Amino acid sequence: MPGLVIIGAQWGDEGKGKITDLLAEGADVVVRFQGGNNAGHTIVRNGETWKLHLMPSGILHPNKLCVIGNGVVIDPKVLTDELDELRRRGVDTGALRISANAHLIMPYHMLLDHAGEMRLGKLEIGTTRRGIGPCYADKAARLGIRVQDLLDEKILKKKIVAALEPKRLGLRDFAKDPQLDLQTMTEEYLTYGHRIKQYITDTSKLVCDHLDRGEMVLFEGAQGTLLDIDHGTYPFVTSSNPIAGSACIGAGVGPKDIDEIWGITKAYSTRVGAGPFPTELDGPMAADLRERGHEYGTTTGRERRVGWLDLVALRYAARINSLTALALTKLDVLSGQERLLVATAYRGPEDAEFDHFPYHQTVLHHASGIYQELPGWEEDISACRSEDELPQAARDYLRFIEEFVKVPIALIGVGPGRDEVIWTKAGAATHAGSTAALAG
Ligand code: IMP
Secondary structure (H helix, E strand, O other): OOOOEEEEOOOOOOOHHHHHHHHHHOOOOEOOOEEOOOOEEEEEEEEEEEEOOOHHHHHHHHOOOEEEEOOEEOHHHHHHHHHHHHHHOOOOOHHHHHHEEOOOOOHHHHHHHHHHHHHHHHHHOOOOOOHHHHHHHHOOOOOOOHHHHHHHHHHHHHHHHHHHHHHOOHHHOOOHHHHOOHHHHHHHHHHHHHHHHHHHHOOOHHHHHHOOOOEEEEEEEOOOOOHHHOOOOOOOOOOOOOOOOOOHHHHOOHHHHHHHHEEEEEEOOOEOOOOOOEOOOOHHHHHHHEEEEEEEOOOOOOOOOOOOOEEHHHHHHHHHHHOEEEEEHHHHHHOOOOEEEEEEEEEEEHHHOOOOOOOOOOHHHHHHHHHEEEEOOOOOOOOOOOHHHHHHHHHHHHHHHHHHHHOOOOEEOOOOOOOOOOOOOHHHHHHHHHHHHHHH
């Protein structure tokens, strides 16, 4: 009954798409359990680049069941566009299943997201403006529109009216926006309903049935631990829970169904949007790292903020998620640096030093990294396929991380392609299935 959860151990954009795509080789089912089209996965396969926003990464594997769970918020326009694009490029989407209980992003959610950010001005969160926050807010307020509502015109209309009522003030500026016309909106969403009807089902039961049959289910997280609404750098967070525990809620399985939890981290750090970032770099060093790592958002194209690897935050992610393994991506981006810094503690206000991730917003906002310096390496490592082939300094860098975080590194990314990885002994032992599939 193997359930494997993959989550981001930083601020998102860690390369989860590629790792999920690799592990999907050995999986029977791939499930997304939170977030929406604020996520963006880039997968490079056979020289072709795929940018997915809503679709589980497993969709590129033929006949792999792909599930959009109840915890995801769905913009049906994005979903149907993504389906069209995949079909146009020859991908069979027949194995997609969508939870009838997933919530829908409505046109007013996007307008409210945009207006909310404008109102905050300098204090803005830097959201993706995809309507994610307002949609989850409606879910909590019990005013959400769910996938199942798309199949009944009367219910859909009634629920839209109820959802719009308390938003009149916030939407005043958009009163004449044709997107908000009740009839137009209802018709548009009914059309989406017809288009995705064949995929809608009780995905919780479906996933549990597969787990009961002993099949391997991969739960694919979006965003990252430090963007978690409860455990991240609130309020500079997303509106869902990207941590491992959320896989149970967002897919409808029990905690005992999870056997392994992989945290994905880059070999350095990035963040998009506003909020604290204790190891952030600026100046030419930041520009260089951004260029080498192509650190621009998949979803919004925004420049990512970049910084040194933050081991204080990574150890926190290991604890919050009960990580059983780490996958470390983009190690190749660090080639050519004479020295590498990793934060092993923070310096806070009044010069206080601490070695844990601070719970208090004010402390965190003033925290900066206290670094351990490690030697870098010159060599291009993108052709390395085993740890032994890596330069000694790269191996020492990996060992330092493992020992500090106390979680073994199972997989190392040395380039963007799906074959540009190194499976360590820890990874190969746990995922012989995927390794064999890769070798084949
Ligand atoms: P929202 O999820 O659009 O509400 O944005 C809230 C915060 O999460 C912003 O700082 C976004 O930049 C960030 N965010 C949302 N999705 C992602 C992602 O997939 N990768 C990285 N950051 C994200």
